[in-house]
Amino acid sequence: MDQPETGSQPETGHTFRCAVLSVVKHAYVPRGVAAHPRFELAVVADDADVPDWAHERNQAFADEFDIPYVRDVELAIEKHDVQVAVVSSEAERHCDLSVRAANLGLHVIQDKPMSNRLSECDRVVEACQASRVKFLLWNRNFLPAVMHARQIVSSGQIGTLCAIHVDFYFAKDSGPPKGSRKPGDPPIDWLTRQLEAHADGSDGGVGRDPLGELKIEGVYPLGYIHMLTGARVERVFARTTAHFHQANVDNDVEDLATVTLEMQGGMVGSLCIGRIGAASHPDIGEIKIHVLGSNGALVLSEARPEVEVYYRGQPATEFRRRRIANDNDYQLMQNFADAIDHDGQTILDAKAGRAICATVDAAIRSGKTGRPEAVS
Amino acid sequence: MSDNGHILRIAVIGTEAETGPLIASAERLAGIDCAGVPGDCELDGFDAVAYCGSHDDDVRAICDVARSGKHLLVDLAALKTTVEAEAVIAACGEADVLTMIAQPQRFLPSIRAVWQSLDAGELGEPGLLRIHRWTAEPSGNAGQRLLGEIDLANYLLGGMPTNVYAVARQIGDSPRFLQVHLGFEGGSMALVDVTTELPAGDDYYSLSLICADGSAYADDHHNVQLMYSGGPAAAARTQPISLHWTEPLREFVVAIGKSRLPAIGGDDAISALKVSAAIRRSIDSGSAMRRQGEDYGPA
Structure with missing residues (x-):
């Protein structure tokens, strides 16, 4: 799949459509994203081969927000006109989902820990640099x-x-x-x-x-x-x-x-x-x-x-x-939006x-x- | 009062801030009469001498006092090395007078409350001791403020640590900031930071003991009152008189009266001083130290 130009992002002040890539924890990250009016959850997606319990949690979250659940990450990104990926999977899959999203030109918000392997973190740094997308590791710095x-x-x-x-x-x-x-x-x-x-x-x-x-x-x-x-x-x-x-x-x-x-x-x-x-x-x-x-x-x-x-x-x-x-959730998302709007750094x-x-x-x-x- | 009804007269040496709590504690005990005196005072007429806090006296002066037949009560903070502690103990032995190296910090009201809860089994097995000790002493030496905290770590976590690592930041010849990291048998640990670099004014002390079934937090931050006089509110600590010398003094007097060794003894002081020596070696070498028998070597 070709990498979209970063210039295709919505203009300042516009809403960002988000793909929630796996939501198998207690979902504080996508809920936090949705707390900001400029971020709209558009779709939940995950790989088809994840275990049943993960599909069930993804489906339940999609139902709660009345958005579709797609069992194909790349297809969901292609079909749902999204600019942001929200990754909240098992820790060992965090970076892989983030890299795949970044490679497709999506800005990434990722749950902690960044990974259980340093080599995976390196892949995310490289992917975000190569695709010129923003990355936010979820944190509490705005308490x-x-x-x-x-x-x-x-x-x-x-x-x-x-x-x-x-x-x-x-x-x-x-x-x-x-x-x-x-x-x-x-x-x-x-x-x-x-x-x-x-x-x-x-x-x-x-x-x-x-x-x-x-x-x-x-x-x-x-x-x-x-x-x-x-x-x-x-x-x-x-x-x-x-x-x-x-x-x-x-x-x-x-x-x-x-x-x-x-x-x-x-x-x-x-x-x-x-x-x-x-x-x-x-x-x-x-x-x-x-x-x-x-x-x-x-x-x-x-x-x-x-x-x-x-x-x-x-x-x-x-x-x-x-x-x-x-006000941590809102402030994190405002920081993320500002980073996208003004090509700045996120807080983490x-x-x-x-x-x-x-x-x-x-x-x-x-x-x-x-x-x-x-x-x- | 000793068994024969004699009032024990104790000369107390140290700064006013250091001697004040001991003298206040003595006022609440029968049979003793304490008086603060300068370090170079004539000590005839006193039965015993108490050295409070850290000071610059040569330890030989303390030994000379013992040789003149005075019982000695020495604050652990007055000693810097195991050699000094052993010299004091030996001088007292030769002169057949009693020596007691006290750890008055163990008897601070906040520490007593933590200890009593731990000792009663309410908290379960200790896992982590965290101490911040910050003082405002323009010419202070953080190393001298550390010794009492090391003793507390040994006391609360049940013995000498197996692992020691420390970092220091110097101003001139004196360490003004020290951070000490200790590991103990069974996996428990302590982390202590000490500085003398606060601006003139209040000190700060915080001790947290994290245990398997509960935790205790003795933190000055929890005990401040607010004062408004325009601008931001000022936080002022309520400081009741501390009688933390009462227990060491009582034991000192009873031990003299019964001609027995004090229950609070020199072994714990020697342990704290050995850890202190390992801390210095860790700082100098940039390496961790591991316990080898009763001493420490590179990990």
Whole structure:
């Protein structure tokens, strides 16, 4: 198929028609896209040979939005006059779908993680450059508190940055706790566990290949660090363990990790990340950003602003603290539209996403070797 | 008060900020009389000497005090190396006086609350200890502020780490920013960053302990009040008087009275100082250190 000219994009202010390429997670990405008035979901598409459960989820999403579901990605793109691909498949298929869409001239919005393989990220960087299309890796950089941090840092109020730390504890459960497997029981199958987790929206690691928390959630804190510092991570030292969940133990992937980041220009950073269990916090988790500058410092809670709600008979699983004024989805899509309209950069483009993936890759290596590892 | 009813007189050496909590704690205990004195004060008339906080005294001066027959209560932060700690312990042994190297930080109200929950089994197996300690000390040395945090890591995570990695950023000869990464037996871990570079004003402290069944967060960020005087609101921390020297002091006095070794002893101090030495080696070499017996070598 010939590559369309990038000049064929709609003019500034026009609506972008979107193809949702596989929507097998809890669908926050395509819903976020649809939250912006300039983006219209036109079709859901996937490959014919994906498993039945994936077809069922794709069909259900298409039905909800009253759009067709096509079991042929290239055909859907050809027939539905789309300019944007929204990729939300299993992690191991993310990059391949993005590359295919970019090669057909579509701008790409992709769910995290960018990939479980660095070589796949390289393919996306090359495809987006070759086709001159925009790429946005889904992130939370437009949360109110994160934007507040950005405003303070960029104003110079705390001077030149020396160190940055993100503590990112996700207070969710993930199936049976560690140590719960009885003698003789088979290990938990990763995909089966993720398919079960779809019901409560904790299926962030859906796919055949097991993913630890660094891969599943690492893009968020590392995205903050990327945005706030603009500095490349050069070397890491990490400790990783499966401390909470039997599925992580059985599949040899971490649910708790700490990473020392040695960054460009002598800056130092750290990341602490874990899926630490629902009992550990009254909302989605303790998530903090700490920044040290030459003239001051910043301590910021990612959850704020929030309100607290308590009432008799409140379900144990309901958050007592609730985030408010979250405009992240709209702002991400506005940023993406601006990048297309003005040939600018998105807030987390393919190169930045690849750099984050490389940092995670090095951290996982370091966790196994016990030594610092260079980020490639 | 010792068993024979004698009031124990303790000379307390350190800055006012360092000695204040010890003297306040002593006021709440029977049988002791504490007085803050300058480092070069005549110590006749005192039964014991307490060294609070880090200071520049030569450790030989502390040993001389022991040899003059005074019992010694030494803040861990006053020592820099295992050689110093062992010299103090040996001097006290030779003079047949009691020495107690205290870790008062373990008894800060926030740390006690975390410890009690951990000790009661409410939190389950610890997985991660995260500490940010930022102070405003224009000529400070982050290394001296680190030792108490290392002791806390050993205390809360149950022993010396197996793996040590650290990075530092210097201003002049002193490290002003330190980040220490520790791995422990069984997979638990600690990450501690310390700086002395805050602008003049309040310090900041945050400790999070993430465990298998729950977590504890002791964070100054949670404990600020707002003050409005035009412009952006100012955050002011409510700081009740801290009596974190009470337990170490009580143990010190009882041990003297009963002529027994203190329950809080030198072994934990030696452990923290060994980790501190491994941290220095990691910074100098740019490599991770791995525990080999009771010491550390390159990973």
